[in-house]
Amino acid sequence: MKFKLQHTDKATKARAAKLTTDHGVINTPIFMPVGTAASVKGVHQRELREDIKPDIILGNTYHLFLRPKIDILEQAGGLHKFMGWDKNILTDSGGYQVYSLSANRKIKEEGVKFKSHIDGSLHLFTPENVMEIQRSIGADIIMAFDECTPYPCEYQYAKRSMFMTHRWLDRCMAHLKKVPFKYDYEQTFFPIVQGSTFKDLRIQSAEYIANAGAxxxxxxxxxxxxxxxxxxxMSEVVCNILPEDKPRYLMGVGTPINILENIALGIDMFDCVMPTRNARNGMLFTSHGTINIKNKKWENDFSPIDKEGTTFVDQEYSKAYLRHLFVANEFLGKQIATIHNLGFYMWLVREARERIVQGDFASWKNSMVQQMDKRL
Structure with a gap:
């Protein structure tokens, strides 16, 4: 992987950069649509390629490990070939799923024992086997195995968890050296800063992760x-420590406003299920605020979904038509809403990049935050 910093905003710490892997160029800042189980929900790969056009999408180790299972992915030649996607993929190591399965897992120094949410079968994730699993999945960027602490979190728990995440990182890196690439391209490894919302822990963890040299x-x-x-x-504290000449990925974030504010702090990469999940429930993000398309107020509104035309569906479908599809429980409604939200997120980060290059990111960001912080 190569990372080239191209522009830095003078009024903020926002950056525009180019990240290159064997599957192509990723222009940052970037948002990664979440394709948890080898599918971005509700969207064909053709629509991803031709309409939404992300440089990279995200898959999840936990879900892919349970279904379709690793042997199927290996037989297919890796996740890219299995799902018919020839651009970049990043895989989360499963740490967040371990966090979300709090009732069905036990965390120990060895790793995490958990019950499958599918059939209740028992499994063990360790730093070592998670690295092997991610080799088999074959993502371009793979993540260290960590523990994601809940919020709120007691200081001592966060501290113990952080130190264990650091020990697990050492084990991940040692094991990766023993496990060769499975396919005809390289993989890049990212460690993860933890420490909950405690400044001293975040500083300590960021320094440890920076010194790992990934x-x-x-x-x-x-x-x-x-x-x-x-x-x-916490983002500001960590970005002040992580090296400037390497990409910074803020996991699981977030709303359009969250993304813009974190870009201003020096973050390069984002992912979140919000655009797809909210779309399926009729919540649309636009450049002028959020819309609940199921509200009666849109029944005879024949204007585009976003009057700025941030996505191609804005030219093809009106609010009234999309509301009709949701009220009639037509699947097409959820699909259009999903394409719109993902397209809007991609427009947002690309426009942010252009503003960084042009030199007016700060004023544009402040204006956009005010506009998007509305319910229409």
Whole structure:
């Protein structure tokens, strides 16, 4: 992987960069649509390629491990070939799923024992086998195995968890050296900063992760219920420590406003299920605020979904038509809404990049935050 910093905003710490892997160029800042189980929900790969056009999407180790299972992915030649996607993929190591399965898992120094949410079968994730699993999945960027702490979290628990995440990182890196690439391209490894919302722990973890010398770095354990101000404070602390010449990935974030504010702090990469999940429930993101398309107020509104025309569906479908599809429970409604939301997120980060290059990112960001912080 190669990372080239191209522009830095003078008024903020926002960056525009180019990240290159064997599956192509990723222009940052970037949002990664979440394709948890080898599918971005409700969207064909053709629509991803031709309409939404992300440089990279995300898959999940936990879900892919349970279904379709690793042997199927290996027989297919890796996740790219299995799902028919020839651009970049990043895989989360499963740490967040371990966090979300709190009733069905036990965390020990060895790793995490958990019950499958599908059939209740018992499994063990360790730093070592998670690296092997991600080799078999074959993503371009793979993540360290970590523990994502809940919010709120007691200081001593967060501290113990952070140190264990650091020990697990050492085991991940040692084991990766023993496990060769499975396919005809390279993989890049990112460790993860933890420490909950405690500044001293975040500093300590960021320094440890920076010293690991990986080609990129991630920030985990945020967007788990903490106020946005605490998220921004932790991002700022960590970005001040992580090296400038390597990409920074803030995991699981977030709303369009969260993304813009974190870009201003120096974050390069984002992912979140919000655009797809909210779309299926009729919540649309636009450049002028959020829309609940199921509300009666849109029944005879024949204007585009977003009057700025941020996605191709804005030219083809009106609010009234999309509301009709939701009221009639037509699947097409959820599909159009999903394409719109993903397209809007991609427009947002691409426009942010253009503004960084042009030099007016700060004023544009402040204006966009005000506009998007509305319910229409």
């Amino acid at each position: 080609e990129g770095n991630a920030i985990g354990g945020l967007s788990v219920g903490e106020p946005a101000e605490e998220m921004y404070a």
